Amino acid sequence: MTSQSPDHTRGAAMRERELIPGEIDFSLMYFAHDAFARDLRRMAAAAAAGRGTDPTVRNGWETFKRQLHIHHVAEDESIWPQLREKVTDPRDVAVLDMMEAEHGRIDPLLAQVDACLTAGSADGLAAAAQEAADALIAHMEHEEDLALPLAQTHLGSAGWNKYVKYLQKTQGLSGAAEFLPWALDGASPATRAEVLGKLPAPVRLLSRLVFEPRYAKTPRWSGVAA
Template identity: 30%
Template sequence: MRSIAVPGTTTPYTQEMLMIHRVFRREAAQLLHFVTTTGAGDVSRARQVAEAVREYIGGLHHHHGVEDELIWPLLHARAQVHDDLVIRMEMQHEALDVTLTTLQGLLPRWEAIAGPADRDALAEALTDHRQVLLDHLGDEETLVMPLVEEHLTTVEWQEVGRRGLENVPRSKVFLALGAILEEATPEERREFLGRVPLAGRMLWRIVGRRRYQRQMAALRGGAV
């Protein structure tokens, strides 16, 4: 996630955060569907879905780690009148960490035998996680992003975006880009791709988009 100010303004373009949040909302719902529709004893499918859950967990951990390090301290220092909101964000991150730890602990047994009881336990944990996630993302978007626009500089916001991409392996860049663009509006897509270097845009159009579609088809099958 890279960020610049909208032309003619000097405030961070926080719409990008909403684009990232769409990815987590979509993946949390899809992973729950993938788990509940995996047949008893289908170890191959369980392993495939478990790997997707682990990638999701790693991505959410990294996303929140960047916020913990680069956003909340600045808002604590500059928006003290709204400190209660920032503290709420931090507490929600802690609650989400608990749900992710639970998910991580349930994966090995389920992917080993794909038993129905383990599947149901994982589905319940994903349901609990998703509710905490949705509450947090909604609060962050409506209550905290306006504070970011007011109290962070565009340079500081750009650093948030740069750090957000740091742990994406080169082999998964197209996967990350496709996930962000999948539900983007035409305006958001133009804005986002407009800041990708020309070579990257060409690779995305020639190779990346189809690669992303193939990867998603392999994971989703007939699921939407």
């Protein structure tokens, strides 16, 4: 398999990945995962600096949660059900059980972070943010290492396109208007070009002229390093 080198401008937590051979290009999924990890690092840094109550941190955290919810619902509604219909090996079924169980554990951990933010508990926030980061990053690694190969084998491009169409139907341009600038936040020019190059030309134009300027009007994570 071909190694996918990390873009170190996005932060040291990015993974060195082995590309999964087959019809499906998972690069946008990986890019979303890296953006989630980026925001988890930001929250950890904000907590360490005692800046959890900063409005720009709260804005960034709310955007992170919204994008994670969209991401997980799309998987729960489109990817895992398709695989449930196709896999028969008990080991593969166990992987899908793991994906769903891990999704169920993450929301309560995010709620703990929210509770600390509301209470203004700096010490509690640091611990809660770290626990949430550990759980989500471990889940994303399990997904990439164990679940996405199942999608490559059992869904192929046709099945994966059902997931893409689910996102398009449920999110539309309004969803893309937040997802693209959120995911591109802090990306290198090379990564930006790679990601935008996978999108239709009208969407690329909208991203540059409309989505990103609109997104930038709400300050997020100001002064917090990723």
